[in-house]
Amino acid sequence: MGRPTMEDVAALAGVSRALVSIVYRDAPGASDATRARVLAAGAELGYRPDHRARLLGRTRTRLLGVTFDVQASFHGDLVEALYTAAESAGYDLALSAVAPSRSESRAVQSLLDYRCEALILLGPTLKPSALAALAESQPTVVVARKVRAPGVDVVRTDDTTGSRLAVEHLLALGHTKIAHIDGGKTPGSPERRTGYRNTMRAARLTPLIVPGGPTEDEGARAAKTFLDDAPRATAVTVFNDRSAVGFLDIIRQSRRVPDELSVIGYDNTTVAALSHIDLTTIAQDTPRLAAHATTTALARLAGTPTTPDQTIPPTLIPRTTTGPPR
Amino acid sequence: MGRPTMEDVAALAGVSRALVSIVYRDAPGASDATRARVLAAGAELGYRPDHRARLLGRTRTRLLGVTFDVQASFHGDLVEALYTAAESAGYDLALSAVAPSRSESRAVQSLLDYRCEALILLGPTLKPSALAALAESQPTVVVARKVRAPGVDVVRTDDTTGSRLAVEHLLALGHTKIAHIDGGKTPGSPERRTGYRNTMRAARLTPLIVPGGPTEDEGARAAKTFLDDAPRATAVTVFNDRSAVGFLDIIRQSRRVPDELSVIGYDNTTVAALSHIDLTTIAQDTPRLAAHATTTALARLAGTPTTPDQTIPPTLIPRTTTGPPR
DNA sequence: ATGAAAGCGCTAACAT
DNA sequence: ATGTTAGCGCTTTCAT
Numbered sequence A, B: 001m002g003r004p005t006m007e008d009v010a011a012l013a014g015v016s017r018a019l020v021s022i023v024y025r026d027a028p029g030a031s032d033a034t035r036a037r038v039l040a041a042g043a044e045l046g047y048r049p050d051h052r053a054r055l056l057g058r059t060r061t062r063l064l065g066v067t068f069d070v071q072a073s074f075h076g077d078l079v080e081a082l083y084t085a086a087e088s089a090g091y092d093l094a095l096s097a098v099a100p101s102r103s104e105s106r107a108v109q110s111l112l113d114y115r116c117e118a119l120i121l122l123g124p125t126l127k128p129s130a131l132a133a134l135a136e137s138q139p140t141v142v143v144a145r146k147v148r149a150p151g152v153d154v155v156r157t158d159d160t161t162g163s164r165l166a167v168e169h170l171l172a173l174g175h176t177k178i179a180h181i182d183g184g185k186t187p188g189s190p191e192r193r194t195g196y197r198n199t200m201r202a203a204r205l206t207p208l209i210v211p212g213g214p215t216e217d218e219g220a221r222a223a224k225t226f227l228d229d230a231p232r233a234t235a236v237t238v239f240n241d242r243s244a245v246g247f248l249d250i251i252r253q254s255r256r257v258p259d260e261l262s263v264i265g266y267d268n269t270t271v272a273a274l275s276h277i278d279l280t281t282i283a284q285d286t287p288r289l290a291a292h293a294t295t296t297a298l299a300r301l302a303g304t305p306t307t308p309d310q311t312i313p314p315t316l317i318p319r320t321t322t323g324p325p326r
Numbered sequence C: 001a002t003g004a005a006a007g008c009g010c011t012a013a014c015a016t
Numbered sequence D: 001a002t003g004t005t006a007g008c009g010c011t012t013t014c015a016t
Helices: A006-013 A017-024 A032-045 A051-057 A073-088 A104-113 A128-137 A159-173 A189-202 A216-229 A241-251 A286-302 B006-013 B017-024 B032-045 B051-057 B073-088 B104-113 B128-137 B159-173 B189-202 B216-229 B241-251 B286-302
Strands: A063-069 A092-098 A118-122 A140-143 A152-157 A178-181 A208-210 A235-238 A262-264 A281-283 A309-312 A315-317 B063-069 B092-098 B118-122 B140-143 B153-157 B178-181 B208-210 B235-238 B262-264 B281-283 B309-312 B315-317
Touching: A006 A017, A006 A032, A017 A032, A051 B051, A063 A073, A063 A104, A073 A092, A073 A118, A073 A286, A073 B092, A092 A104, A092 B073, A092 B092, A104 A118, A104 A128, A118 A286, A128 A140, A128 A152, A140 A286, A152 A159, A152 A286, A159 A178, A159 A189, A159 A235, A159 A262, A159 A281, A159 A315, A178 A189, A178 A216, A178 A241, A189 A208, A208 A216, A216 A235, A216 A241, A235 A241, A241 A262, A286 A309, B006 B017, B006 B032, B017 B032, B063 B073, B063 B104, B073 B092, B073 B118, B073 B286, B092 B104, B104 B118, B104 B128, B118 B286, B128 B140, B140 B286, B153 B159, B153 B286, B159 B178, B159 B189, B159 B235, B159 B262, B159 B281, B159 B315, B178 B189, B178 B216, B178 B241, B189 B208, B208 B216, B216 B235, B216 B241, B235 B241, B241 B262, B286 B309
Parallel strands: A063 A092, A063 A118, A118 A140, A140 A152, A152 A309, A178 A208, A178 A235, A235 A262, B063 B092, B063 B118, B118 B140, B140 B153, B153 B309, B178 B208, B178 B235, B235 B262
Antiparallel strands: A281 A315, B281 B315
8 A cells, every 4th residue: 555665665675774775865885785685676666765755854955946937938948957957966956837826936935845955046036135035045046137136146148248149140241231129128138239239349330229129019110110220231130039020020021031131039939940930049058057057056055155147158040030141 | 043943933932833733734723812822933933834844744745746848838827727726725736847858757757756646747748558557556637638548537628619619700700711721640630620620511611621730831831732722712720820820921922811811720829929920819728727637636536536538618819810701 | 784763844643 | 722642754873
């Protein structure tokens, strides 16, 4: 009845429970013969250690708590990468979803109840003060959002470099009239705007910034402004993929892409990869973001000093919306 | 040091641990005065019960294990709805993500290690035999996939009805020449095709099925076939939203939507709601799917008989890609 | 290398 | 209504 316990395995293998524990944690202190015998007994019974008991018995839970937005596909990528990063550090992940009907603080609270050793928050919207409060009780690392809060570490993509890569790609193709569709006051927007502007100036070209925003609608609206303000531009860098998709939808009515106009997005979302969109874009390095987040959390736990604001370079994903100017 | 335990709260409130336990589970057996005093003491210390210990102490974990695809936004909706459904039944959720680098069986295994009472698998790809094996040790309910496996309950959307709703919507608008872009051998495709065909026949109209598939590309390709095979059709029901988006991308080059052609998708994905797409579509009822999944799992736990294949009616989401024929 | 025994922080059955 | 006591299934000293 019920699942076999450590006791059952010990009995079958003819050893004490302690030994079974040693074997299953592969800790030192058991002969190879015993190890084999215990494992065989365990396998025969279909034994699997009870994770709850394991957590309770240990001083350290070796659990990393992660909150994520269940709708953001970028968070999906990060979660996947975090599993890998955590595992190689001997940690397990506790997932807690954030959704319209499930607030971030609830999600965090439930992680705390599991006694996670550290918190990794993906794109949190909590106020800096709330984040700082969390950081007082355990290491707290914020991923993909630029915030300054005492004791909180942040790991994010270097958006200034991302914009630079976009512009340099267009320069290399031979473009000189390059406009930027702005992201308004969306997080990341100032950095991306700066990267664009600096790179243009370094190339002794005149920056031209068209107001915009993060949604498809705002991209579509920006397309109309663009046609008025920068009719002679041969290329644009757009704040993000969503906006770029809206922009493309309108712009294609009067321009062939990429023959007459090159367009480059940002984020490398799923929609950018769709074959009928096939948008050149800038990708965030999720494996590195995840690895750094994990490393930072563990460093804090170990009492090692950390870099409170780490920035990871993104990469360019060339697709078919960019090409040489005609 | 460390977080306060039940012992600390008991000491501060001047009662025994058992009373504190009673109060925090709000179980009967404590006077209102005591209850208030304990709660006050707990609040002062910032006490929160240790979830691990709670799990271990209880005979029943009151934990529902959920596997989901971290990339599927539909799964995101379901997870959110499951939180709600589980909570109102006094259960908590344990989430385990499935991703390219994290197999479904791994995800399930980790859930089992937490001693979840039941498993809720979202769109699993495990073989029926594997599912049946799981169902032997605990209630196992499959959501959003039609499978037959002994002991496994499935909860899914009634796709035949979904297609019927789509066709009826078009009939109500006055269309009579309605084609269907097929989904090939994708799960759900036969049901949707049947729903279309039956509804057409019931209206004494001739069904016309154009081969297709679940991706944007296949939708785009189907658009070309459609123009050849059904040039006089005034409306189409497309297998799913992704395919519909590809279809629209091509069809708009020669037809105005909805003036010359009405298009209706299926799934109500995020992309369908995008304002520049604004696709009329069929939505799955995630709250009900979640509620039924939970209810079914709990019924199995209670030993109550269950309906092994439950089907939930979808609803029509009218947007701007459908309108009366000219 | 192996075993005995004391927790981990709760829940739950029982006694008062 | 309140307190006592024995687990839950592990981990972790500490002996042997």
